[in-house]
Amino acid sequence: xxxxxxxxxxxxxxxxxxxxxxxxxxxxxxxxxxxxxxxxxxxxxxxxxxxxxxxxxxxxxxxxxxxxxxxxxxxxxxxxxxxxxxxxxxxxxxxxxxxxxxxxxxxxxxxxxxxxxxxxxxxxxxxxxxxxxxxxxxxxxxxxxxxxxxxxxxxxxxxxxxxxxxxxxxxxxxxxxxxxxxxxxxxxxxxxxxxxxxxxxxxxxxxxxxxxxxxxxxxxxxxxxxxxxxxxxxxxxxxxxxxxxxxxxxxxxxxxxxxxxxxxxxxxxxxxxxxxxxxxxxxxxxxxxxxxxxxxxxxxxxxxxxxxxxxxxxxxxxxxxxxxxxxxxxxxxxxxxxxxxxxxxxxxxxxxxxxxxxxxxxxxxxxxxxxxxxxxxxxxxxxxxxxxxxxxxxxxxxxxxxxxxxxxxxxxxxxxxxxxxxxxxxxxxxxxxxxxxxxxxxxxxxxxxxxxxxxxxxxxxxxxxxxxxxxxxxxxxxxxxxxxxxxxxxxxxx
Amino acid sequence: xxxxxxxxxxxxxxxxxxxxxxxxxxxxxxxxxxxxxxxxxxxxxxxxxxxxxxxxxxxxxxxxxxxxxxxxxxxxxxxxxxxxxxxxxxxxxxxxxxxxxxxxxxxxxxxxxxxxxxxxxxxxxxxxxxxxxxxxxxxxxxxxxxxxxxxxxxxxxxxxxxxxxxxxxxxxxxxxxxxxxxxxxxxxxxxxxxxxxxxxxxxxxxxxxxxxxxxxxxxxxxxxxxxxxxxxxxxxxxxxxxxxxxxxxxxxxxxxxxxxxxxxxxxxxxxxxxxxxxxxxxxxxxxxxxxxxxxxxxxxxxxxxxxxxxxxxxxxxxxxxxxxxxxxxxxxxxxxxxxxxxxxxxxxxxxxxxxxxxxxxxxxxxxxxxxxxxxxxxxxxxxxxxxxxxxxxxxxxxxxxxxxxxxxxxxxxxxxxxxxxxxxxxxxxxxxxxxxxxxxxxxxxxxxxxxxxxxxxxxxxxxxxxxxxxxxxxxxxxxxxxxxx
Numbered sequence: 003x004x005x006x007x008x009x010x011x012x013x014x015x016x017x018x019x020x021x022x023x024x025x026x027x028x029x030x031x032x033x034x035x036x037x038x039x040x041x042x043x044x045x046x047x048x049x050x051x052x053x054x055x056x057x058x059x060x061x062x063x064x065x066x067x068x069x070x071x072x073x074x075x076x077x078x079x080x081x082x083x084x085x086x087x088x089x090x091x092x093x094x095x096x097x098x099x100x101x102x103x104x105x106x107x108x109x110x111x112x113x114x115x116x117x118x119x120x121x122x123x124x125x126x127x128x129x130x131x132x133x134x135x136x137x138x139x140x141x142x143x144x145x146x147x148x149x150x151x152x153x154x155x156x157x158x159x160x161x162x163x164x165x166x167x168x169x170x171x172x173x174x175x176x177x178x179x180x181x182x183x184x185x186x187x188x189x190x191x192x193x194x195x196x197x198x199x200x201x202x203x204x205x206x207x208x209x210x211x212x213x214x215x216x217x218x219x220x221x222x223x224x225x226x227x228x229x230x231x232x233x234x235x236x237x238x239x240x241x242x243x244x245x246x247x248x249x250x251x252x253x254x255x256x257x258x259x260x261x262x263x264x265x266x267x268x269x270x271x272x273x274x275x276x277x278x279x280x281x282x283x284x285x286x287x288x289x290x291x292x293x294x295x296x297x298x299x300x301x302x303x304x305x306x307x308x309x310x311x312x313x314x315x316x317x318x319x320x321x322x323x324x325x326x327x328x329x330x331x332x333x334x335x336x337x338x339x340x341x342x343x344x345x346x347x348x349x350x351x352x353x354x355x356x357x358x359x360x361x362x363x364x365x366x367x368x369x370x371x372x373x374x375x376x377x378x379x380x381x382x383x384x385x386x387x388x389x390x391x392x393x394x395x396x397x398x399x400x401x402x403x404x405x406x407x408x409x410x411x412x413x414x415x416x417x418x419x420x421x422x423x424x425x426x427x428x429x430x431x432x433x434x435x436x437x438x439x440x441x442x443x444x445x446x447x448x449x450x451x452x453x454x455x456x457x458x459x460x461x462x463x464x465x466x467x468x469x470x471x472x473x474x475x476x477x478x479x480x481x482x483x484x485x486x487x488x489x490x491x492x493x494x495x496x
Numbered sequence: 497x498x499x500x501x502x503x504x505x506x507x508x509x510x511x512x513x514x515x516x517x518x519x520x521x522x523x524x525x526x527x528x529x530x531x532x533x534x535x536x537x538x539x540x541x542x543x544x545x546x547x548x549x550x551x552x553x554x555x556x557x558x559x560x561x562x563x564x565x566x567x568x569x570x571x572x573x574x575x576x577x578x579x580x581x582x583x584x585x586x587x588x589x590x591x592x593x594x595x596x597x598x599x600x601x602x603x604x605x606x607x608x609x610x611x612x613x614x615x616x617x618x619x620x621x622x623x624x625x626x627x628x629x630x631x632x633x634x635x636x637x638x639x640x641x642x643x644x645x646x647x648x649x650x651x652x653x654x655x656x657x658x659x660x661x662x663x664x665x666x667x668x669x670x671x672x673x674x675x676x677x678x679x680x681x682x683x684x685x686x687x688x689x690x691x692x693x694x695x696x697x698x699x700x701x702x703x704x705x706x707x708x709x710x711x712x713x714x715x716x717x718x719x720x721x722x723x724x725x726x727x728x729x730x731x732x733x734x735x736x737x738x739x740x741x742x743x744x745x746x747x748x749x750x751x752x753x754x755x756x757x758x759x760x761x762x763x764x765x766x767x768x769x770x771x772x773x774x775x776x777x778x779x780x781x782x783x784x785x786x787x788x789x790x791x792x793x794x795x796x797x798x799x800x801x802x803x804x805x806x807x808x809x810x811x812x813x814x815x816x817x818x819x820x821x822x823x824x825x826x827x828x829x830x831x832x833x834x835x836x837x838x839x840x841x842x843x844x845x846x847x848x849x850x851x852x853x854x855x856x857x858x859x860x861x862x863x864x865x866x867x868x869x870x871x872x873x874x875x876x877x878x879x880x881x882x883x884x885x886x887x888x889x890x891x892x893x894x895x896x897x898x899x900x901x902x903x904x905x906x907x908x909x910x911x912x913x914x915x916x917x918x919x920x921x922x923x924x925x926x927x928x929x930x931x932x933x934x935x936x937x938x939x940x941x942x943x944x945x946x947x948x949x950x951x952x953x954x955x956x957x958x959x960x961x962x963x964x965x966x967x968x969x970x971x972x973x974x975x976x977x978x979x980x981x
Contacts (some may be wrong), residue, residue, distance in 0.1 A: 042597070042598065042599050045824065046819045046824070047597065047598075047599075047825070048579070048585065048587070048592065048595070048597065048700040048701070048819075049577075049578075049579045049585075049597065049601060049696075049697065049698040049699055049700045049701065050599075050697070050698075051696065051697050051732055051733050051734070051735075052734075053731065053732060053734055054734065081815055083815055083818060083862075085818070085821060085836075085839055087823045087824075087835070090819060090823070090824050091818070091819045092815075092818030092819050092821055093815055093818060149823070149824075283863055283864045285814075285815075285859065285862040285863060285864070285867075286862075287811065287815070287862050287867070287871060290703075290704035290705035290735075290812055291701075291704050291734070291735065292734060292735075293734050293735065
């Protein structure tokens with residue numbers, strides 16, 4: 003007897019609009035100043051009315067199109083009703099039966115070895131307003147709970163996948179690809195710590211019986227997943243738990259209603275959250291305060307044309323256009339849109355994609371990580387790095403010298419840097435490759451004369467002896483091309 | 497006419513000629529209120545100080561020859577479900593007894609810009625749910641014509657204030673007849689505009705798809721003047737209509753030619769009072785004498801109006817009133833065990849019976865398993881009712897009918913029979929369900945000396961036609977000049 007894991011994800015993404023979904027309040031993350039970004043509309047005061055933020059709708063459309071959804075020509079707003087202190091109207095304006103986008107998919111790579119991909123179906127992506135945030139006294143001293151409504155009314159897009167994911171790893175991969183995509187198309191910063199990307203997972207097992215029948219176990223919704231690692235661990239835990247529960251109880255999906263469990267990251271377990279007796283009836287109905295929205299073909303095309311190249315396509319293009327390894331292309335794409343743009347500017351500038359990839363994925367990335375920088379604030383602009391690599395490409399300096407120059411550039415003030423900086427550092431440090439064979443030959447001659455033993459070793463067949471001699475010549479003549487030195491030495495000694 | 501019984505237009509003329517000041521008019525209104533409102537109970541709060549200040553400022557501007565708004569110096573009363581900065585907005589509910597909104601409703605901004613003098617907030621049925629103001633948590637408004645009788649509702653305070661000489665103009669809200677019915681009971685003009693003609697921003701919602709703010713006045717001209725002051729698109733209410741606002745006063749005196757007046761033959765249902773029937777008949781005769789053609793119209797689905805209304809309005813109300821949970825503002829119970837209990841206790845203690853009844857009706861109608869049979873079905877019937885009117889208005893220009901089946905009933909007469917109270921909405925709810933404008937104009941007196949109104953309905957955004965038709969009738973009759981003792 004075995005089983006298949008069935009996973010569907012519901013992802014909430016905060017759209018990066020300046021103002022809230024139905025009022026003009028700021029959406030800035032500002033937990034230190036609670037209830038300062040509010041107005042009668044998002045406070046739900048009597049008599050206040052919502053007005054749709056067109057920019058949020060626009061970003062919602064962009065999201066829908068990026069995940070290959072249909073954007074219906076008619077969509078409306080519904081009230082989802084429940085009582086909770088972080089929801090001042092006691093209903094959330096959301097979308098029920100006519101979401102603004104539906105029937106899409108997202109492709110993920112499920113095996114890095116074979117590079118096998120899978121299209122994960124997306125049922126729908128709809129817009130809704132976020133709730134505020136409650137904080138409770140955890141000291142046990144019975145202090146009051148507090149409510150911060152700064153976040154209340156922030157635009158969210160909820161993306162609901164089909165139950166197409168078959169393992170915790172696939173779920174994580176889907177989430178990572180989704181985050182990458184949404185940051186690429188610039189609709190969200192997807193910052194999980196600040197709650198801009200939140201995930202709930204629906205998990206159950208299909209138990210394969212010996213007689214060929216398949217029995218589904220009860221569906222569990224796992225909440226409170228706020229990191230990629232958490233998603234993966236929580237699903238792994240839940241799969242194990244459900245398998246054990248099945249062996250013990252033999253209860254199927256038809257015997258038990260859907261259960262909600264919370265992920266406790268500290269203890270590494272899921273815990274039952276909401277009792278079955280409180281199964282919610284949200285009493286959805288169309289919000290009479292908001293007119294439905296119609297979308298024309300022209301609007302759809304306009305938003306479509308604004309979409310940048312999506313990460314999956316760009317990854318493939320980098321591989322073919324710059325002859326990169328799949329690994330390098332993935333590393334570059336995974337750093338985000340600005341980084342990929344940086345790479346391409348360097349690669350075009352120096353005319354060598356592989357070299358550019360080596361530098362940006364190693365030297366540049368190391369520097370960013372050490373200093374905790376974003377590529378946008380990195381002082382060596384792509385045209386400067388391209389100018390440097392072009393010197394290597396043209397054999398004007400050695401790769402080693404280039405690293406010296408790179409270090410100098412990093413240590414310089416950004417304001418002092420320009421395209422000419424590279425050349426002046428090379429000159430100051432005397433790193434230019436010496437093409438004057440007269441000087442080189444003299445140095446080679448002198449080194450050969452001084453190292454009788456090494457010459458004898460070489461002549462008796464020890465190729466390695468050349469290495470030590472190359473070093474000596476290079477110390478004499480800075481900027482010499484080691485390849486040329488090697489050839490001259492061998493010539494002299496043979 | 498005295499300063500407390502004159503129309504706003506007459507008072508404006510008197511102020512412009514220097515015969516009287518806004519301060520004198522405002523003071524006269526306040527005196528009248530002080531003298532008689534303890535028996536009428538039209539007001540829940542007065543803004544006497546700020547009203548007099550505004551009046552003096554308008555007098556100064558008028559004297560200095562500075563530009564003045566349309567209602568410069570005219571006292572206006574607001575139904576207490578319309579938010580005005582600095583004044584409590586209680587909705588006649590314990591729930592909001594201490595609630596002072598930090599903002600002005602759109603129409604309040606319009607009134608301030610028109611230099612109107614906001615004099616006080618008037619009584620209503622709690623959250624505008626009712627037809628008599630008996631559901632107010634604080635007081636019941638008496639009919640100025642006979643204080644044993646109801647002023648009607650839910651905008652009873654606003655209607656009574658205009659009838660009693662407390663303010664020449666007032667504003668109410670009409671969800672199923674809440675302007676037209678009290679206007680009819682109190683013998684004043686009351687108009688419910690087309691849905692979306694006036695912004696709802698700052699009107700505490702009862703049933704959002706039906707609610708509409710409208711004017712009360714002592715004659716049609718004043719109603720036109722107040723409507724043109726408050727109507728128009730407001731970016732904060734996306735259901736407000738983006739249509740030009742004509743000057744409703746400009747062509748008001750010009751009679752409509754070849755007017756076709758529709759009347760409903762079969763709606764003269766059981767329970768229609770003889771006096772009401774006679775007054776409606778006489779009104780039709782007046783139109784006939786003016787050369788209008790009388791044409792019977794069919795509204796086959798009108799008989800479902802009350803049932804449809806009492807599904808849709810409570811459904812929306814159950815959602816709109818969910819926010820009053822004791823957490824963020826408003827009433828919170830003193831004693832409770834936990835969060836759920838706090839919600840239940842706060843709402844249980846602060847809402848009156850009628851509000852609870854409608855919240856329960858609406859919650860039931862929207863519940864899973866019942867939604868299709870009730871709410872969705874009601875929306876479909878609503879569409880049919882709207883179609884009925886569209887077809888009727890292809891044949892006629894306006895439709896005339898009674899406003900209510902009876903003149904004002906006695907206070908207490910119907911409180912134990914909510915269904916009978918609901919059924920009295922038979923002539924008024926159709927205008928809200930179909931979104932069309934309607935007006936009640938004084939059209940008679942019962943044998944017991946209680947006013948009787950005539951309702952006129954027009955197609956969407958045809959307020960100009962509606963008002964001109966009303967003015968044609970008014971000019972031929974004397975009912976609007978009568979004042980209670």
